[in-house]
Amino acid sequence: MTTALAEAPVAGIDHPFVQALVRILRAEDSYGHWEKLSDAVVLKDFIVTKEQRREMPIIEDPDPDVLWRVEKFYSAVALAIELKTKRMASPMMKMSHEGFGRVILTTGRLVVLAKSLRDVHRFGFETFEKLGTAGQKFVDEAEKLINEFPQVADY
């Protein structure tokens, strides 16, 4: 299974945002466990198909793994913002154990992303393309805000 996935060409995996996420995840691989795994395998738990989603309960406490993935997703948004705007973005996430919460990204004194989180136990994307598009949308919005208020972002 792992080998098959590693060898198949995977649509969307080379999206710049998806690659930022890969960088964030591989940076945590201190012991090199993932070195031989393809990007698609490293990211596999970010993909939740329609079928998988249907099988998930509507309400459930998120497990630590999914909270970790949500955190990494927004860290990747922060990294992609930095790569694009040359300005550091700091994420801050606060979650209740019930899967409700809030995440914000700040650049200087500017809030470049503010989002309420809910149903976090079902966090995931149907395809790598959709993962890339979702992350890129936040990056583009942040870039627009920074261009609009550069003196606040540099404060």
Place this chain on the structure above:
Amino acid sequence: MTTALAEAPVAGIDHPFVQALVRILRAEDSYGHWEKLSDAVVLKDFIVTKEQRREMPIIEDPDPDVLWRVEKFYSAVALAIELKTKRMASPMMKMSHEGFGRVILTTGRLVVLAKSLRDVHRFGFETFEKLGTAGQKFVDEAEKLINEFPQVADY
């Protein structure tokens, strides 16, 4: 002890910021346990004298009560900002169990306060005057920023 404190006139207790903190705390008193207590008694754990501080260990994990007080302090800053600027400020605090962390207050898309927290187990103020001055400093800085960047605060 409680009665004595309740009856003594306490310098600084009528400071606008101290009164904002009293409002925040009394708002949590759903069962009216504190109704008959004076403001000074309700706030007594925010006061840490030099002597008390000397007796505290340099490094220690903060207990839930002190984390709660830190949170209420910044909620009071948010309330005082709202009273002064007529704009809502939302606090967001993230703490490690070791007493390190970060708190930010945002108004619209503007970060009106950003502060690293450390040694939280020793959180407290020598007197009510000093508590008032410390809170007011944050409120004034936030007001200045809002006046400088109103379009970001209203975004």
